[in-house]
Structure formats: C-alpha cells, structure tokens
Amino acid sequence: DAGVTQSPTHLIKTRGQQVTLRCSPKSGHDTVSWYQQALGQGPQFIFQYYEEEERQRGNFPDRFSGHQFPNYSSELNVNALLLGDSALYLCASSNTGDEQFFGPGTRLTVL
C-alpha cells in the first residue's frame, strides 16, 4: 500500500500565477482533505471532498478551489498566487468519520 501520495514535491511560482497540486488517497479511502501549513504554524483546513463534491470548507478565499475525481484522487487549485500562499500543502485521506492519513506534502514557494 503506497499510502497517500502528493505531487509535485516542490514547486516555485511567481505572484499572479496559478498552480495545481495533486493527491492520490490511500487505497480504500473515499475522502480527501487539504491543509495549508505556513512555516512555523499548524496546518489550516482548506476543504474536504467526498463523492466528488466539496463537503466542508475552512476560512480560505475562492482563489482556492478543488476537485475530486471518480477514483477519489483530488486536485487543489490556487489562482492569482500571493506571496502569502507560500506554504506546505498537505493532503489527507480517510473514510468518513475515521482517522486521516497524511501525505508528505507539496512545498509551494511564491516569488
């Protein structure tokens, strides 16, 4: 079992650009959650996807959007990047009501 995988590992973008991050959940999991972890802080919940729909959302602007595919994998899209979007983006998978398993994250740097 490969566990939760994320791609790419690192990414460098400039302000105003758009970025797409990808996540493959652990085998058997149907729910994917995304988190932003700024340097020196705890992860902040962005949103959760279940059955290809956004089920819950944290306090993030509409520039952050996502998608879940029929195979349960997921994408996180961020438009109009700001310097403050630089962070480690974590994906976690689970089955509803159960513990979340985290991927290694994607380190996004915005210049």
Added chain:
Amino acid sequence: AQSVTQPDIHITVSEGASLELRCNYSYGATPYLFWYVQSPGQGLQLLLKYFSGDTLVQGIKGFEAEFKRSQSSFNLRKPSVHWSDAAEYFCAGYNNNDMRFGAGTRLTVKP
C-alpha cells in the same frame, strides 16, 4: 468557535527524562482528538487518537495521552524520551468534517 490550543511553543527535555505536552480544546461537543508528530520537511504521522471510551490512550513509539473532559484537555506523555523524539508535535480536534490543529510544540532533546 472550535479551536485547539497548545500552550507551549517549545519544550526542551533531557534524554531519558519524562515528557508531557499540553493540549486544550474548545468545542461545543467533545471532538475526536489526535496527536500527530512531524519531522522537518515531512508530513504528519499519527501517534494516537481518542474517539470515546477509555480516557487513557496508548499510541505508537511509547506515547500515551489522557483525555480529561473536566479540563478540556488531551495531554501527551512519554515516560522516557529518546533523542529520536525531537520533532514538532501537533494536537488536533475533529468534528463535523472539520479538523483543527494547534500551533504545535517543538520538542528539543538534550543529550
């Protein structure tokens, strides 16, 4: 508002000494509670979880945590710390598809 608080930003202990990391939660109802560990540049690894039942929870790597409803706390303990335990530790609460993390406690282990 739902929140998790870790009062200690940084703790230093000597190798072989005991450890207690504090966590307090503020939720309308008792959430699921978790402790995660994060090594530099890595994702989160689950140490232990509390859903219900026995208030003393055993986890991996010799860690345990005690849920105290009267104090809204879920403190993490280890009787004898090893140098490899040096890392960032996060407490988290989960309710209604929303996971909230504390800001983390950085553990340094002195030889």
